[in-house]
Amino acid sequence: MKDLDIGFDDLKRLTKWMRESDDIREISLSYNGLDFFISRNENTQRAVTVEAPVATEPSASTASPSPQKNKQEEKKAPEVASAPAGKTVSSVAEISVGDNEHLVTAPMVGTFYEAPKPGAPAFVKVGQKVEPRTIVCIIEVMKLMNNLEAKFNGRVKEIYVEDQQPVEFGQPIMLIEKE
Amino acid sequence: MKDLDIGFDDLKRLTKWMRESDDIREISLSYNGLDFFISRNENTQRAVTVEAPVATEPSASTASPSPQKNKQEEKKAPEVASAPAGKTVSSVAEISVGDNEHLVTAPMVGTFYEAPKPGAPAFVKVGQKVEPRTIVCIIEVMKLMNNLEAKFNGRVKEIYVEDQQPVEFGQPIMLIEKE
Amino acid sequence: MLNKIKSVMIANRGEISLRIIRACQELGVESVAIYSEADKDTLPVKLADTAICIGPAPSQSSYQNQEAIISAALAFGVDAIHPGYGFLSEKADFAQKCEENGIIFIGPSADIIGKMGDKIEARKIADSASVPTIPGSDGVVTEPKRALEIAENVGFPLLIKASAGGGGRGMRVVKSKDTLEKDLNEIMSEAEVAFGDSSVYIEKYLTDIRHIEVQLLADGKNCVHLGERDCTAQRRNQKLVEEAPSPALGAAQRDELCQSAVRLAQKVGYKSAGTVEYVFDNIDKKFYFIEMNTRVQVEHPVSEMITGVDIIKEQIKIADGQALEIKQEDIVLSGHAIECRLNAEDPENGFMPCPGTISNYRPPGGFGIRMDSHLESGYKIPPYYDSMIGKLICWGGDRDEAIVRMTRALSEMKVEGIKTTAQFHVELINSEQFKSGDFNTVFVASLLEKKN
């Protein structure tokens, strides 16, 4: 076991795997005075009521910008363990954002517009280059149009919401790959 | 086991397998000072409802041959975690019985008598030598007197129940040190 | 509140044990739970004032072990035993043993349990109390001529049963007068050959029936009824859903039914809670006495919810020797209540029992909801006992509201880790036929057939 030299980078890598593997709930590592523990669990007692982890693929999770529909699963099978997919989908934590990426999220609950007016070309498209002041979309909050900016130099990597769809507070809207 | 040289890459591989094998819920590895654990479980569902372990000292647990009184604790502090001591006290599991010891338990719920009749000397006392057929006590079940025998050559180490006290099914009555 | 009873031993397990413990606590008497080794970590054991292990898991060695229970009651000095339902609740000899040992049996006397447990005796008592019984021979008929006479009086279809037969053997349905004589002769001679006894019973054959029962409370002198319960939704004679009031009865017939039950109880000087069971013929709209249950029933909460009367507390007070405080005019039926029995069974697989561990339990809540269950997260359903793990009772201002509330509650409830009948109940109570209120005892079977 000589070669088990665990450095901080290794722990970082473990942490990264954990982030990528949403269904892994706990990792613990204990060696030679080192004690390392990561958990998604809100500790043991809580674990009982915490819902099963939800869809982790950004494509899956953000494909539904609509609010989280719970009812189907619960109604259909009250006796069966149901982990309503898509329920708490849209919060930031569930999309893995790399160091060189920036996630644009909804600053308020409202309606997403990809273009300045209906029928006009979208502000940005996937793959398009953006600058910090580039307007990437509009969130309408009670008739008030709020421009969202890219904030970084980079390129639009993914857009998670469809035009004119409602978005929750904090819902991921698009991913900017920084340059 | 010389060749069990666990490196960080091995842990990485383990982690990778775990990620690929959706039905594996937990991996734990413990070797030569290394302790490694990954889990998909929100764990401890069980922990919540399982009662805290109760008194394990024979002296404490068997001092109360009467049925388990729960009410006091529950009533007095419904908001406080209560592990009603003495509740499941009298089952065999909670008294540590050594390899060279034999625990005499109640074969039926009833009343314990230490002597053949009131006022008579007890069948046995602590420290007394016994043989397999030595009668150690009587359990009365609906007017029917059932003799319990020592079953082993040995010495009475402890008596847990007082004369004329009711005993539950399986309740420890006395401990015989085998010889 | 009580005079003689200071402690009650509950000779049962699961939800009914919990139910009785709660009643004891509200009456201020000590509750003494008994349990088998398999039930050590269950809610009744935790919630009772005192808990006593009386034997190993199999019920023959624990909950049905009369000697162990009486012995425990004597050793631990309890004043009374409540038998719940099932197990020893209708064993006259157990009641007798309690009486002999100076323990109050919370139920009627051994004598009454015995009488009512004897079907022929019970039918005679019903007849003598002018409680309608299924038309037919009052006992065995040996004379073919007499049999013919009776059969013609009863009408068709009718049922001829060899008195020595049983389990379906030696039975025949006679549809019309045309074949009566032939059928009668055949079955009597068959019975003679098969059992060495040609005597038969003759009974009206009912094809389209409901099961309706009347809840009674009686103190030996006075008797009140708490209205009826309708238990028509059954599967293989197992009740699944019970409700009150019955959607089949109008006010006049309800009164007639309930009065007949009271008459029966009065006739024998009944003393305790009890239930008189009837079949209700959907065709001629008449009810006929079947039997009397001399114990509390699984579905008693349904009556509690529409009357506000705590049946278990009343039952204990009667056993304590107290006179009924409730008068018939105090009892007002209000709204509608439905009970669904939650079983650890797989409805997709022939209702196979499936014991296991409840990984996550969330009881439903809110207005009008009552969940009588000993479940908890982590509870392990032992394989030794009944598959019923709880009863969900919903009250509504009317039957429609009770149905939507039950549907909501069943959906809200979570019992994870095992299969249950919850979803099946959602389908059952939302079926057009159940909603209409117009169904009979084979309705569940045909619902299941339609599904498959």
Add this chain to the structure above:
Amino acid sequence: MLNKIKSVMIANRGEISLRIIRACQELGVESVAIYSEADKDTLPVKLADTAICIGPAPSQSSYQNQEAIISAALAFGVDAIHPGYGFLSEKADFAQKCEENGIIFIGPSADIIGKMGDKIEARKIADSASVPTIPGSDGVVTEPKRALEIAENVGFPLLIKASAGGGGRGMRVVKSKDTLEKDLNEIMSEAEVAFGDSSVYIEKYLTDIRHIEVQLLADGKNCVHLGERDCTAQRRNQKLVEEAPSPALGAAQRDELCQSAVRLAQKVGYKSAGTVEYVFDNIDKKFYFIEMNTRVQVEHPVSEMITGVDIIKEQIKIADGQALEIKQEDIVLSGHAIECRLNAEDPENGFMPCPGTISNYRPPGGFGIRMDSHLESGYKIPPYYDSMIGKLICWGGDRDEAIVRMTRALSEMKVEGIKTTAQFHVELINSEQFKSGDFNTVFVASLLEKKN
């Protein structure tokens, strides 16, 4: 069942959000929960048909953020908003915004909320509807002579309040006529010096009072009452225990009280559920109007339990434009109900709020028990909101039974990991004074004093 409303957004959290979700589900309308980031994993979010995160934890940014809520309602296309209690439930401007944006506000109109929210306006309406108000000046008095006249009419003890004062400043109790003129002069000149305004209010000073309120349902045309609730058991103006019916009222006075509340609602064409609050003077046995709450109240289940009427469902149906189906004669008060508010507070430490994680939660159960709570094992009480974590409501055939049942249920309940007021409630409801039914609003304070 509903015509216009197909979806309801619940602009609240915790137990009342759950309560409204359940009502929506029973009415067959889509329930849309909103939640702050702190409430993401809570039961309402899990049980609602749809859940929308509307902002960060602080309620100013979420549950009180009118813009965010209206925006969410518009973006997600809901038909109606139910505000629950607290937060935006009595904000006339919020109701106004809903109206302007074509969203049905489940409550009365902005106009009525505004009127009833203005104490002086509300008192005027009460007077005009012949609803008794506390005797005193109808408004400010500037003339010392007029003040003297009024004071003599009101009688003693009385209270003089500088109209520019507040928070206890510029108030004086006058015990008898002897010092009236001197006291009046002093307080008026003090007020002149302190606030530059010498005008005062004069009011009868009540020292021994109960808090009693009447639950109403009105559709703008018809109005029915569901009897009264007694909320006298308070600590620092926070209600702790509520019950119905009030042990202080006889049938005649109950009727008089409830009729006056109905008159008030009729006067303004009230349309929704609402509550008229009164003080009841234990000394002269009279009740006086204080204010009207134009929303559903925390303690509404108490009335539901004794009437069988689902207040939230009725409120939603009224908002849907439906006429009240219930008539006053349909409403029969049955039995007695008590509610204990369960707070995450430490009664041993000045009722200090103590948020934390519920390591183990076991709701109480059985006949007559209703636990309205969003608690679950593992639930983390956030520090941002109210300390109330649930309401335990118990029904009994009479007040005594309700008390023993509540005691039993409080003892059966388990809320581990934090301090709660459960045990304090056991002591409160079992105190001689509470049991007697004869107490006033300072009773809890003196109970606490005795304890220390």
